Amino acid sequence: MTETQATAPAMPRLNEPAPAFDAPTTHGRKTLQDYRGKWLVLFSHPADFTPVCTTEFIAFAKRHADFQAINCELLGLSIDSNFSHIAWERNIKEKFGVEIGFPIIADLSMQVARAYGMIQPGASDTSAVRATFIIDPEGVLRAMVYYPMSNGRSIDEFVRLVKALQTSDAHGVATPEAWQPGDKVIVPPPATAEQAEARMGEGYECSDWYFCKKAL
Template sequence: MCDDEEMYEDYYEQRSLPILGEEAPAFEAVTTHGPKKLEDYRGQWVVLFSHPADFTPVCTTEFMAFAGAFDELKSLNAQLIGLSIDSVHSHIAWVRNIEEKFGVRIPFPVIADLDMNVARMYGMIHPGQSTTAAVRAVFFIDPEGIMRAMIYYPLSNGRYIPEIVRLVRALQMTDEKGVATPANWQPGDKVVVPPPATQEAAEKRLKEGFECRDWYLCFREP
């Protein structure tokens, strides 16, 4: 077996991916805002995102975009946390550089994950992309510490930050109203009523006053 194959096998044996609907992997890490634990954010939504490296062009644009969404996410009781496999000193130098060169202050903590401990727990390292840099992953953790959604992007392409804010809003709508959100849903749009689970309920559904296209697809105002 060649060295690369052995490296891949070792990596996949060590990696444990988070699972939707289960508790997010607990972590304690050094950040630009001091030591932080996932448990510190219990009662809040957490948007944990990884980036490949400090002082890189796409990541810099993303950090400025995330900073622009920080206040809106904060108003939704959601905390941003960044991560890359760089040192805390590199993170500090980079966020200071962004403020100096672009006039954008980075208000959220950034995890220094030199030992790749958090990155491995969250499946952020994809050897097909890089063995030393995290892909652009985003994890949505609810106030109870449950993993609710995950998005992965390659190293080459920056994220669309409004979609991340939209998904937080959609998840909160689901929790608050007990509904689903359709494709391209935006706040204020109609939501989807859960489909009936019995024949009797299906027959009743069309008479309940919802906007129904058929018994299994009905909309209501949020």
């Protein structure tokens, strides 16, 4: 094992507590505990004043109210200073007419970025890749998505994914590809042969014993 391998922090894992943080942001210091009781979308970007990141921040800002409507907050991060973040926010407002209403972590120490596996040596040793983490109200990491430096994210997908996770939690179901609120959901498959035998007569919309849907 190399020294780098020995000292590298463990990557975060789904369905385990998200790494705690206490960091300076454009809205003052923020901790993971501040978001207890709410869903949180924590997302990183490579650098301020870069074109792809600018499009993403504009899109996040335009959907901010939609996230808040489903009890979800936004928190950005890059390895830049608060001064840089503030200047970039002001530039976006001046040039694009969009106000950034959510905090951005100033992670010059890279402490938060490293804890969340946002630093990918194959992409960059000094910039956070486009990583997105969805954390539930109990502080548990429920989803994480990584994008390359060159390609922007779809913010609509993260709104959809938070809604899907909330639906699964509330009803004990799964959601199919491209599910949207109002669509039918997937009933968990039977766990025993006896349950499988009974499944087709339980009133669900079934293609086979293991694949059944229902309306909520």
